[in-house]
Amino acid sequence: MNDRYSRQTLFAPIGEKGQRRLKKKHVLLVGAGALGTGNAESLVRGGVGKITIVDRDYVEWSNLQRQQLFVESDAIERIPKAIAAKKRLQQVNSEVEIEAHILDVDPQEFESLIENVDLIIDATDNFDIRMIINDISQKYGVPWIYGSCVGSYGISFTIIPNQTPCLHCLMETVPIGGLTCDTAGIISPAANMVVVYQTAEALKILTEDWGARREKLVSFDLWKNEESKINVSSLRKADCTSCGVHPTYPFLDYENQTKSAVLCGRDSVQIRPAKKEKRDLETIAQTLSSMGKVEQNPFLLSFTVEKKRLVLFQDGRTLIHGTKNISEAKTLYHRYLG
Amino acid sequence: MNLRVNGEVVTVPDSVRTIKGVIDHFNINNPVIIVEHNDTILDKNAHEKTQIFEGDKIELVQFVGGG
Numbered sequence: 001m002n003d004r005y006s007r008q009t010l011f012a013p014i015g016e017k018g019q020r021r022l023k024k025k026h027v028l029l030v031g032a033g034a035l036g037t038g039n040a041e042s043l044v045r046g047g048v049g050k051i052t053i054v055d056r057d058y059v060e061w062s063n064l065q066r067q068q069l070f071v072e073s074d075a076i077e078r079i080p081k082a083i084a085a086k087k088r089l090q091q092v093n094s095e096v097e098i099e100a101h102i103l104d105v106d107p108q109e110f111e112s113l114i115e116n117v118d119l120i121i122d123a124t125d126n127f128d129i130r131m132i133i134n135d136i137s138q139k140y141g142v143p144w145i146y147g148s149c150v151g152s153y154g155i156s157f158t159i160i161p162n163q164t165p166c167l168h169c170l171m172e173t174v175p176i177g178g179l180t181c182d183t184a185g186i187i188s189p190a191a192n193m194v195v196v197y198q199t200a201e202a203l204k205i206l207t208e209d210w211g212a213r214r215e216k217l218v219s220f221d222l223w224k225n226e227e228s229k230i231n232v233s234s235l236r237k238a239d240c241t242s243c244g245v246h247p248t249y250p251f252l253d254y255e256n257q258t259k260s261a262v263l264c265g266r267d268s269v270q271i272r273p274a275k276k277e278k279r280d281l282e283t284i285a286q287t288l289s290s291m292g293k294v295e296q297n298p299f300l301l302s303f304t305v306e307k308k309r310l311v312l313f314q315d316g317r318t319l320i321h322g323t324k325n326i327s328e329a330k331t332l333y334h335r336y337l338g
Numbered sequence: 339m340n341l342r343v344n345g346e347v348v349t350v351p352d353s354v355r356t357i358k359g360v361i362d363h364f365n366i367n368n369p370v371i372i373v374e375h376n377d378t379i380l381d382k383n384a385h386e387k388t389q390i391f392e393g394d395k396i397e398l399v400q401f402v403g404g405g
């Protein structure tokens with residue numbers, strides 16, 4: 001036994017008792033970008049028992065400025081973020097159980113991932129998935145920590161079922177919509193600051209120091225030197241369809257069809273087939289190699305044609321880079337990949 | 339008029355008289371915003387009619403998507 005956690009257990013509110021509790025806990029981390037890698041590194045260094053990391057994307061050069069678990073070779077080889085994160089995290093702390101999923105997670109998959117999870121950490125980049133997380137959290141009684149950032153601005157709030165308002169309560173005070181993706185960029189300290197708030201709350205929850213919880217919604221702007229902490233408990237709604245008296249969990253309930261979406265600020269469209277089935281990348285690579293440039297790693301295939309790049313994952317999900325036009329993307333998808 | 343917005347003292351022109359006016363003054367067009375006015379969370383549809391006065395404390399919290 002080494003003294004790996006000695007400085008953390010010396011911290012009285014955690015102590016040996018808190019450390020033992022932390023070791024028994026399982027965190028579901030959704031997203032492995034700036035927030036995801038920051039949260040994962042802190043919790044893994046701190047000695048959480050198990051962490052499940054879910055991410056749909058692969059590492060690109062533009063990630064390296066702030067996504068702290070990734071290195072240049074991950075971008076060169078286009079390693080899926082969940083895989084690259086797991087590799088680095090396991091080097092950081094081999095005692096922690098780390099599960100990685102390359103997945104654009106849908107409600108059904110969430111229902112299986114949520115098993116035995118003590119806390120969900122939001123490190124996603126869109127509200128579609130956050131509303132699904134929110135409903136899963138309420139349905140299974142698992143707390144989650146919302147966090148997001150853009151530019152030099154960040155915001156975080158911890159949602160505890162049956163205690164706090166949920167994200168649906170908070171967002172319903174204002175129209176949902178207008179949630180356009182921002183092209184304002186992001187500086188790493190803004191992401192790190194959100195990570196700091198999220199991991200501090202996570203440590204309190206995982207070591208069961210519930211009284212220490214920050215109950216307020218926190219937001220800040222590191223460039224404008226602003227910060228704000230507000231009490232939003234009055235926004236909890238008894239008739240909320242996610243957390244109210246008669247919940248219907250509306251965001252878990254959408255028909256299972258091919259989904260396509262323009263990805264935030266990336267000149268890319270994602271196509272997700274209705275039925276997930278494992279694609280044989282080897283065979284597809286052979287077929288496509290006569291028509292354009294094909295590159296491959298064990299997790300995905302990249303095909304460049306007509307000045308566009310199609311990236312196909314094993315589960316059939318495809319990213320079309322070089323267009324924001326969904327119908328053009330679908331045309332390319334069906335032309336080359338079925 | 340001086341206000342305390344998100345912890346900082348700011349001066350807004352006298353033409354700014356309501357919460358809606360403050361939001362517009364800062365060019366915030368994010369519809370997903372929560373406003374706290376003198377420690378009370380405002381209903382979204384109260385932004386237009388809620389008047390502001392010298393020294394008011396206002397917190398503007400925007401929901402953003404990135405991560």
Ligand SMILES: [Zn+2]
Pocket residue numbers: 165166167168169170237240241242243244
């Ligand atoms: Zn609610």
